[in-house]
Amino acid sequence: MTDAILDLRNVSKQFATHRAVTDVSLSIPRGAFFSLLGPSGCGKTTTLRMIAGFETPSSGEVWLNGQRIDHLPPYRRSVNTVFQNYALFPHLHVRGNIEFGLRRQNASGMDDRVTRVLDQLRLEGKESRKPSELSGGERQRVALARSLVLAPDVLLLDEPLSALDPQLRKQVRAELKDLQRRVGVTFLFVTHDQEEALSLSDQIAVMNRGAIEQTGTPQEIYQRPRTRFVASFMGAMNWIGDVGVRPECTRISREPPAGNSARPGTVTAATFLGSYEHIEVELQGGGSVIAQISAGENGFETGQTVYVWWNPSDELGSCS
Amino acid sequence: MKKPLAWYAVLAYAFLHVPLLILAIFSVNSSRFTIWEGFSLHWYRAAFVDRDLIESAANSLVIAVFATILATFIGTLAAYGLWKKTPSRQGRWLHSGLSGSFYLSLVTPEIVTGVSLLVFFEWLFRFLHMRLGMHTVIVAHVAFSVAYVVIVVMARLRSFDPVLEEAALDLGATEYVVFTKVTLPYLAPAIAAAAMLAFTVSIDDYVITSLVAGVDSQTLPMVIYAMARRGVNPVLNAVSTIVVVALGTMVVLSERMRSA
Amino acid sequence: MTSAAGRLQKAFLSPAAILMLTTLAIPLGVIAAYSFMTRGAYGGVEHPWTLENYTRLFDPLYGAIFLRTFWISGVATVLCLALGFPLALFIARSGSRKNLYLSLVILPFWTSFLIRTYAWMFLLRDTGLINTILQGLGLIHAPLPMLYNDGAVILGLVYGYLPFAVLPLYATLERLDATLLEAAADLGANPMTAMFRVTLPLSMPGIRAAAILVFIPCLGTYLTSDLLGGSKTILIGNLVQNQFTTSRDWPFGAAISVVLMIAAMGILFAARREGEELL
Numbered sequence: 001m002t003d004a005i006l007d008l009r010n011v012s013k014q015f016a017t018h019r020a021v022t023d024v025s026l027s028i029p030r031g032a033f034f035s036l037l038g039p040s041g042c043g044k045t046t047t048l049r050m051i052a053g054f055e056t057p058s059s060g061e062v063w064l065n066g067q068r069i070d071h072l073p074p075y076r077r078s079v080n081t082v083f084q085n086y087a088l089f090p091h092l093h094v095r096g097n098i099e100f101g102l103r104r105q106n107a108s109g110m111d112d113r114v115t116r117v118l119d120q121l122r123l124e125g126k127e128s129r130k131p132s133e134l135s136g137g138e139r140q141r142v143a144l145a146r147s148l149v150l151a152p153d154v155l156l157l158d159e160p161l162s163a164l165d166p167q168l169r170k171q172v173r174a175e176l177k178d179l180q181r182r183v184g185v186t187f188l189f190v191t192h193d194q195e196e197a198l199s200l201s202d203q204i205a206v207m208n209r210g211a212i213e214q215t216g217t218p219q220e221i222y223q224r225p226r227t228r229f230v231a232s233f234m235g236a237m238n239w240i241g242d243v244g245v246r247p248e249c250t251r252i253s254r255e256p257p258a259g260n261s262a263r264p265g266t267v268t269a270a271t272f273l274g275s276y277e278h279i280e281v282e283l284q285g286g287g288s289v290i291a292q293i294s295a296g297e298n299g300f301e302t303g304q305t306v307y308v309w310w311n312p313s314d315e316l317g318s319c320s
Numbered sequence: 321m322k323k324p325l326a327w328y329a330v331l332a333y334a335f336l337h338v339p340l341l342i343l344a345i346f347s348v349n350s351s352r353f354t355i356w357e358g359f360s361l362h363w364y365r366a367a368f369v370d371r372d373l374i375e376s377a378a379n380s381l382v383i384a385v386f387a388t389i390l391a392t393f394i395g396t397l398a399a400y401g402l403w404k405k406t407p408s409r410q411g412r413w414l415h416s417g418l419s420g421s422f423y424l425s426l427v428t429p430e431i432v433t434g435v436s437l438l439v440f441f442e443w444l445f446r447f448l449h450m451r452l453g454m455h456t457v458i459v460a461h462v463a464f465s466v467a468y469v470v471i472v473v474m475a476r477l478r479s480f481d482p483v484l485e486e487a488a489l490d491l492g493a494t495e496y497v498v499f500t501k502v503t504l505p506y507l508a509p510a511i512a513a514a515a516m517l518a519f520t521v522s523i524d525d526y527v528i529t530s531l532v533a534g535v536d537s538q539t540l541p542m543v544i545y546a547m548a549r550r551g552v553n554p555v556l557n558a559v560s561t562i563v564v565v566a567l568g569t570m571v572v573l574s575e576r577m578r579s580a
Numbered sequence: 581m582t583s584a585a586g587r588l589q590k591a592f593l594s595p596a597a598i599l600m601l602t603t604l605a606i607p608l609g610v611i612a613a614y615s616f617m618t619r620g621a622y623g624g625v626e627h628p629w630t631l632e633n634y635t636r637l638f639d640p641l642y643g644a645i646f647l648r649t650f651w652i653s654g655v656a657t658v659l660c661l662a663l664g665f666p667l668a669l670f671i672a673r674s675g676s677r678k679n680l681y682l683s684l685v686i687l688p689f690w691t692s693f694l695i696r697t698y699a700w701m702f703l704l705r706d707t708g709l710i711n712t713i714l715q716g717l718g719l720i721h722a723p724l725p726m727l728y729n730d731g732a733v734i735l736g737l738v739y740g741y742l743p744f745a746v747l748p749l750y751a752t753l754e755r756l757d758a759t760l761l762e763a764a765a766d767l768g769a770n771p772m773t774a775m776f777r778v779t780l781p782l783s784m785p786g787i788r789a790a791a792i793l794v795f796i797p798c799l800g801t802y803l804t805s806d807l808l809g810g811s812k813t814i815l816i817g818n819l820v821q822n823q824f825t826t827s828r829d830w831p832f833g834a835a836i837s838v839v840l841m842i843a844a845m846g847i848l849f850a851a852r853r854e855g856e857e858l859l
Binding site: 571 | 584585586588589590592593595597599600601603608610611614663666667670671673681684685687688691692693694695697698700701702703705707708709712742797799800801802803817821830837840841845848
């Protein structure tokens with residue numbers, strides 16, 4: 001087994017009204033950018049909170065760096081959290097916020113460490129500002145700085161990009177990936193956005209209804225989904241009975257192709273989306289699929305009879 | 321709708337403020353009758369040489385200071401404790417019992433609070449060999465002002481993001497440090513406002529104080545009441561003006577701090 | 581919650597719990613107990629246990645006092661609501677100066693209630709300012725007896741508790757969605773109709789809160805009736821005070837207190853609705 005810095009062993013969490021996490025086991029490698037991906041309510045945030053120490057597992061164990069931590073309070077764990085709304089202390093300026101954890105440890109060389117992290121996160125010159133005087137992106141960097149300056153074993157990030165506006169998000173995403181590589185700290189990233197998870201992570205664990213459906217690299221998760229849920233969650237999917245095909249793998253033409261595996265149908269809608277088009281087809285015999293074609297291909301119109309097929313090896317995967 | 325409403329508001333504000341303004345005006349009237357005879361400060365001078373007035377004012381201040389400190393301390397801690405949710409069963413009893421008692425304290429008529437404390441002290445003093453005095457007044461004042469402190473501090477707590485406390489825990493602070501270094505600074509303006517509230521409520525109380533003060537101690541409201549009972553007194557006008565101006569200033573300061 | 585957190589929380593709640601237990605719960609319990617005992621020879625209380633203090637309240641003499649108190653409190657409450665509502669409306673619609681106008685209402689309230697009551701003595705008595713002015717203007721030839729009667733008490737109560745009414749009314753009106761009134765106008769309602777069909781019904785929670793906040797203290801009022809009322813204006817509060825000072829009939833005073841408390845609790849209970857909080 002690779003060097004795992006954080007280990008969850010059969011962790012479950014039962015609340016009074018419902019079971020939030022069921023039998024979750026994770027092994028997070030040292031230095032990785034690891035994402036917990038899933039829809040809201042799937043238990044990813046609860047799992048994160050159990051690692052941070054704000055919830056205690058109802059059963060199972062949490063191991064950090066070879067030591068069991070699930071019974072320790074948050075202030076005795078070598079993990080730090082970047083909260084969704086950043087939770088910067090409003091009564092302290094930037095420097096005060098960043099120093100906060102260091103002061104609790106009565107750390108030596110505080111000033112140097114703070115200066116270094118201010119540089120790493122491009123916050124020089126902003127030390128005496130109060131959180132209310134910072135932009136959204138700046139506040140996020142202060143939240144990162146405040147946690148990273150403590151050199152935690154694992155940094156937990158709870159949907160840190162969701163509070164930013166969409167244009168900023170893509171840019172900050174790239175910066176976050178770059179930061180993690182430079183700093184080398186293990187990142188555990190929680191998100192509901194599959195594009196974020198795919199672009200940032202070394203490994204992804206997809207969660208649904210309190211349990212892990214699949215763990216693997218982004219390529220494995222997208223191209224070889226093991227369950228119907230994972231397949232649908234990672235991208236658009238056409239379901240014909242139990243067979244799933246991605247729209248970009250779905251071929252469409254006006255003439256039946258060679259071989260008799262194509263299905264006839266009628267076009268019900270053709271939507272122009274910029275660099276590609278989505279053609280919605282109602283199949284003879286029931287069901288409907290969406291075929292994705294590059295814009296400019298022979299134009300399809302509503303009402304036309306068309307033929308739809310795909311490569312059998314593309315089922316429940318991605319196009320070859 | 322605007323114009324007549326504004327005129328009405330003028331009348332309403334006049335109704336609220338003019339009586340006190342009139343007291344103030346007549347406090348500098350050299351005549352003791354309700355006819356203006358000239359400007360004079362001799363009623364103020366008379367007030368300052370009246371031993372009863374000075375002594376009772378001093379008593380009231382001492383009582384108010386002690387009561388305010390105790391009520392603010394107890395109330396702030398209680399508000400914070402109530403604000404934190406608790407999962408344990410006995411914790412929940414303590415919670416609802418305590419909030420219920422604060423509510424009860426606010427809706428109990430003053431006269432009932434007063435007589436119940438009187439009766440309780442008298443019963444207690446059979447075993448403790450003590451008498452009614454300033455100490456019983458202080459206890460009574462703390463008792464009825466704590467609920468006000470809790471309301472003011474609780475209102476401020478409702479706008480406090482609990483995630484800030486989690487962030488502090490995450491960064492290595494114990495629960496005690498979280499309270500002192502993160503929550504308390506946030507609560508400071510509300511605590512100051514609550515203290516001023518407790519102070520003004522204590523200084524002004526008559527009904528409860530008169531019942532539990534015993535024969536030896538007099539507070540300012542008790543002396544004012546006695547004077548008012550005897551009839552209108554120009555010295556009383558002067559005293560009233562001083563008290564109203566002093567308390568009014570405190571209230572203004574308190575409101576400033578609350579919205580800081 | 582960790583055990584350290586639990587211990588801290590208990591520590592924070594304990595002083596208040598002890599205080600409330602000893603200064604509220606136990607004293608009220610003692611009062612309740614005393615209400616069933618007999619008056620002692622030199623004041624104080626004695627056994628035997630009795631219901632006499634309560635049956636005594638059925639005497640029409642005391643019935644009259646209760647009725648008078650409810651009547652005066654009721655009138656004062658209605659007046660506070662009627663006078664307070666337009667004022668609260670004004671403040672709610674005054675835009676940027678809201679806080680200033682609100683403070684102008686709160687300010688007199690927090691300065692001495694006793695002194696504010698005395699101010700009306702000064703104004704209303706036979707040789708007081710109002711009579712002096714009216715006589716000076718030749719409108720009357722003998723002073724109007726404005727003091728030492730029920731009317732003066734009502735006036736004093738309204739003056740004292742008007743801010744208590746304005747605050748919850750303002751809170752409700754301020755939260756009123758202005759677009760609702762726009763919708764009413766759009767559908768053909770003139771301002772007066774909109775007031776009665778939209779604003780008023782939606783202000784009911786505030787009106788209820790204001791009514792309770794005025795009525796209950798009025799029920800137990802002591803100072804106002806003592807200073808401004810006549811020899812006939814003995815209200816429940818004065819009656820209780822009497823028993824514990826001059827009359828030295830503690831059990832009877834305790835019984836009246838219990839009845840007063842029950843009345844107050846009853847009103848609160850009857851008036852509460854889902855989701856409304858006074859605290």
